[in-house]
Amino acid sequence: MNPLKPRMGKKATLCVAASIWIVGTIISCPTLLFFTTYPMKDHILCYAEWPDGPSNHSRQEYVYNIVFMLLTYFLPIGSMTFTYARVGLELWGSKSIGECTQRQLDNIKSKRRVVKMMMIVVIIFAVCWLPFQIYFIITSYYPDLTKKPYIQEVYLAIYWLAMSNSMYNPIIYCWMNSRFRRGFQQFFRCCPFVRVTPDSASSHRRTDTERSFLYNGSQSPTGQRKWQTGPMRRVNTMLTSQLNQTTSLCCSSQDNPQGRPVKD
Incomplete structure (x- = not known):
């Protein structure tokens, strides 16, 4: 975007990564502090016992679910959408001065494919995690839903969908990026059905x-x-x-046009 602007240094990058880990640890602390287990006849029930009441009947849990959704769902989606939208507008909207070479056109097309790939990753992330986030908000308003039959199976399906988000990313990378595809081919080249294509x-x-x-x-x-x-x-x-031999013959013929033997 701004090639003349100084890039983030190594220390700043480490600070950002450490901050993300610290925030993630703080967000996960209520799960460690307030969740407990209760033995049933044929299974063990795991639920949250908040200071102001049990799970689905606690105001603190509702606030926690809202904050959790904002920090882990809307904030990542918003930041990634804003970033990739700016990059996309820069790639599709800007016009270069003069005529572009074929290499420059190929480079622009490659960058556009990367932006499309990352936007698909964002969409997949939003689709996979949205039911998981909405489930806890709805059960906070309607706690009786947790007593409905097959609600446990519904929750497990929603949970599986959210956790499977990371599984789709390598598939998308392999499908839309030739470098990732070649990397997968190199990794699985021992398989008989994998053919490594030239880069x-x-x-x-x-x-x-x-x-x-x-x-x-x-x-x-x-x-x-x-x-x-x-x-x-x-x-x-x-x-x-060959050129030297030809030149030598030409020079010799010019010096001796009658073809007579030359005496030393």
Whole structure:
């Protein structure tokens, strides 16, 4: 976005990461402090016993659920949506000065694909975690819902959906990003049905390097000796030898036009 703006340093990055861990630990403290178990006939019940009352009958639990939703759901979605929207507007809305080269166009397309991929990740996150967040808000207003039949199965399905969010991210990365896809292929290359495809970026770099070698070799003898190696050096050596032989024959024919033997 702002290439001339100084980037966040290592210490600042560590402070931000440490702050996130501290906030996450504080948010999880009520679960450690107020949750308890109660033995039943065929199972053990785990529930929250808040200072002002049990679970689904506590005002403190309701406030905690609201704060938990704001910090762990709406804040991440809002920040990621704002960030990726700005990047998307910059990529799709800005126009470069002059005519773009093919490499610049490919680079812009690659960045746009990354923005699309990250927006899909945000949408999947919102869909997976929304039922989990709403469940606790609804049961706080209607505590009798927890006594309905099959409510435990419904909660487990909602909980599984929320926890499965991280499972979808690698699938999205592999589907929409060639580098991630090649990384997965390298990781699972021992499997017989996995075929490792060549990296397009590496081939482009190799082609550009070969072009640079050819350019340097054709412009100066020093560059030719320095850069050209292997088969290229052998080919150029043969061409140079043939050119020298041809030049020698031409010079000899000019000095002796009748084809007479030359005496020492």
